[in-house]
Amino acid sequence: MSTIAKAMHLLNTLADMRTEPGLTDMATASGMDKATTRRMLVELARFGFVEQDAFTRRYRLGSAPVRLARIREQRYPFASIVAPFARELVATTGETVHVSEPAGDRLATVHVEMSDYTHRVIIDPGQLLPLHATASGLAYLSTLGPAELEATFATPLTAFTAATATSTDQLRERLNEGRRLGYCISEGGYEAGVMSAAAAILDAKGRARGTIAVAGPAMRVDRAKLEEFGAHAAEIARSIERALWGTQKTGQDRHGRTEWMTAERSKTRAISQS
Amino acid sequence: MSTIAKAMHLLNTLADMRTEPGLTDMATASGMDKATTRRMLVELARFGFVEQDAFTRRYRLGSAPVRLARIREQRYPFASIVAPFARELVATTGETVHVSEPAGDRLATVHVEMSDYTHRVIIDPGQLLPLHATASGLAYLSTLGPAELEATFATPLTAFTAATATSTDQLRERLNEGRRLGYCISEGGYEAGVMSAAAAILDAKGRARGTIAVAGPAMRVDRAKLEEFGAHAAEIARSIERALWGTQKTGQDRHGRTEWMTAERSKTRAISQS
DNA sequence: AGCTAGGGTTCAAATAATGAACCAATAAGC
DNA sequence: GCTTATTGGTTCATTATTTGAACCCTAGCT
Known part of the structure; x- marks a missing residue:
């Protein structure tokens, strides 16, 4: 499984969640190791694809997709x-x-x-x-x-x-x-x-x-x-x-x-x- | 540079383009190897983050960000x-x-x-x-x-x-x-x-x-x-x-x-x- | 004070990414 | 119509990244 596929899988997992998950939830739901999950989340967060609530430490979708969606909808x-x-x-x-x-x-x-x-x-x-x-x-x-x-x-x-x-x-x-x-x-x-x-x-x-x-x-x-x-x-x-x-x-x-x-x-x- | 970072960089590069780029354009603009660029684009396309026009073979942002943006805006x-x-x-x-x-x-x-x-x-x-x-x-x-x-x-x-x-x-x-x-x-x-x-x-x-x-x-x-x-x-x-x-x-x-x-x-x- | 659970981290081992050189097809020049 | 240049796409030995079991740290609980 390619790294990108794993990252995308994680993004999809997060998108499917009904409530904001913690690290362990994400690891369980995606079927990946906790360390791997976290590394990916951190990396995705660097680019605004996910956000971590600074207080609850839970993860959610970030604003980057909103930005890209605007560009996409403008062009196409x-x-x-x-x-x-x-x-x-x-x-x-x-x-x-x-x-x-x-x-x-x-x-x-x-x-x-x-x-x-x-x-x-x-x-x-x-x-x-x-x-x-x-x-x-x-x-x-x-x-x-x-x-x-x-x-x-x-x-x-x-x-x-x-x-x-x-x-x-x-x-x-x-x-x-x-x-x-x-x-x-x-x-x-x-x-x-x-x-x-x-x-x-x-x-x-x-x-x-x-x-x-x-x-x-x-x-x-x-x-x-x-x-x-x-x-x-x-x-x-x-x-x-x-x-x-x-x-x-x-x-x-x-x-x-x-x-x-x-x-x-x-x-x-x-x-x-x- | 992590693989995810490279993929995100590619996505940002694509988002910044004024016109739909070909493979070579993308490789040049992102400063990555042609083979690497293509592998990433194919992988991103698998998940709908980029699309390739079947006729012109040029790349554009896909619909996945639109989808994620909807989810994000609904929740937050x-x-x-x-x-x-x-x-x-x-x-x-x-x-x-x-x-x-x-x-x-x-x-x-x-x-x-x-x-x-x-x-x-x-x-x-x-x-x-x-x-x-x-x-x-x-x-x-x-x-x-x-x-x-x-x-x-x-x-x-x-x-x-x-x-x-x-x-x-x-x-x-x-x-x-x-x-x-x-x-x-x-x-x-x-x-x-x-x-x-x-x-x-x-x-x-x-x-x-x-x-x-x-x-x-x-x-x-x-x-x-x-x-x-x-x-x-x-x-x-x-x-x-x-x-x-x-x-x-x-x-x-x-x-x-x-x-x-x-x-x-x-x-x-x-x-x-x- | 001790216990538990969840977030976060480490490092040797396993795996995936890399890119120079390659082929194929189309577009440009003659 | 033929030759050349350009661009999309691919290969495989080499190289770098990713992996995950075991670990630590903190907060919250009893």
């Missing part, structure tokens, strides 16, 4: 541009909407707009979602070319609920359906009782830059409603694309090849999702 | 709570206002509210500010106890302009002035022609959690105006403190000792700013 706005569209989707569907971006081999939720219902799906901003088990993840996968999909098929597909697609065939079937409809659905595939539909947000070259998903409780949302939500999500995704990149959308690069064809052609590879 | 709101106060300060002073948080041995600008003047000070969100040369930095330093100040005095004080305080005595003098007035000023100490005044935002225990600063062009802002701005900034800082932590503010821990006294007493130290 996504969360901020997408927010009003997410609100619009909440207005038309009545259910909670979340927007995610690819981050390594998962999707990072970067924006959430809550439903007004008292009984609603609650999504933590910042949650990391698996690709094969969520509507968002499926929508993302459905835009990838065969070469890029291999990495996902190569890893074991965790079953989060009975409805999770765990076989390669099942997964392929769902992706094909998604490509046909323009959106993907998950009927409790990640958490039982949570129905969701999602569409990918593509860039000018046809690559998925993120996803937008509607999620509601099974009690209120049935298959028919889910299909309706999916269509709305796909529609909003198109609007978001226009807002982000104007109206032109080719799906091909300047050589007239589609993007994943280029990726397959060359031997030296760009960083792949693994 | 600062940028979001402070924003309306910053706007208020722009309204009363007419000049650009920025809010920063300590991040390692510098301050990270986490929020900026621009002046309405055409000729105004422009501050990039996400900029890292040195402690000894900016009004914000001085305001921050002026809240520290002698033990914590040592680290700053130990490092050489870079002269950014002729007005930068570069001697320990000069710096001490400015900090004393700051403690007396409740705000610090910088007359072009970081960038010539930029006048600024800043006040620290303290937590319930009297530790600086951030700073709020007003900055205007020397053409329009003289010493007298700066003092006025400083007083306003200090006033707003008190309002921010009330919004963040209610009305009680002791400046002492539960043993009745001030925080830095505690820090001095113990031999094993909390993570210090160095």
Whole structure:
């Protein structure tokens, strides 16, 4: 395991904690040695990624991510541009909407707009979602070319609920359906009782830059409603694309090849999702 | 140099770039070997901290910081709570206002509210500010106890302009002035022609959690105006403190000792700013 | 006063990072 | 259309960093 991976793992562990942990908590939760944990925390603190409360000696996320997030959003706005569209989707569907971006081999939720219902799906901003088990993840996968999909098929597909697609065939079937409809659905595939539909947000070259998903409780949302939500999500995704990149959308690069064809052609590879 | 430090350095380098760099650009800018640079970028990409454009092969900041920033702001709101106060300060002073948080041995600008003047000070969100040369930095330093100040005095004080305080005595003098007035000023100490005044935002225990600063062009802002701005900034800082932590503010821990006294007493130290 | 738990530290052993030289593909020049 | 320069990406013996069991220190408890 690379040192950076360990540091990132520690950061993720800290992000997942419900309450501010002490050194021992962090070591336990991350499964690393106390000395290692501390060295890393100190180093991360030097750069503002974590902070230690001077009095309680507990650790928390620092301000550096806030700073980097500002820079990222300024150069490459996504969360901020997408927010009003997410609100619009909440207005038309009545259910909670979340927007995610690819981050390594998962999707990072970067924006959430809550439903007004008292009984609603609650999504933590910042949650990391698996690709094969969520509507968002499926929508993302459905835009990838065969070469890029291999990495996902190569890893074991965790079953989060009975409805999770765990076989390669099942997964392929769902992706094909998604490509046909323009959106993907998950009927409790990640958490039982949570129905969701999602569409990918593509860039000018046809690559998925993120996803937008509607999620509601099974009690209120049935298959028919889910299909309706999916269509709305796909529609909003198109609007978001226009807002982000104007109206032109080719799906091909300047050589007239589609993007994943280029990726397959060359031997030296760009960083792949693994 | 630790591996984490190198990775963070790379992230900062990427954040400072005005345009999306290629691998060679990154290696040159960071002063690291090409192989090392690439290994780190790949590893950082795995966790979504950087992204590589699949077509141009150039690198950019990823979405992971956006995700972590959401979590941080949810648990420990600062940028979001402070924003309306910053706007208020722009309204009363007419000049650009920025809010920063300590991040390692510098301050990270986490929020900026621009002046309405055409000729105004422009501050990039996400900029890292040195402690000894900016009004914000001085305001921050002026809240520290002698033990914590040592680290700053130990490092050489870079002269950014002729007005930068570069001697320990000069710096001490400015900090004393700051403690007396409740705000610090910088007359072009970081960038010539930029006048600024800043006040620290303290937590319930009297530790600086951030700073709020007003900055205007020397053409329009003289010493007298700066003092006025400083007083306003200090006033707003008190309002921010009330919004963040209610009305009680002791400046002492539960043993009745001030925080830095505690820090001095113990031999094993909390993570210090160095 | 003694005990316990958690934060923090040490140093020989184990592991990961390094970078000069390399290949491959694209872009620039002729 | 061919040659060269540039840039992205990779390799592997060498080198430097990271590791963790055992340790110390302080605060809080009985």
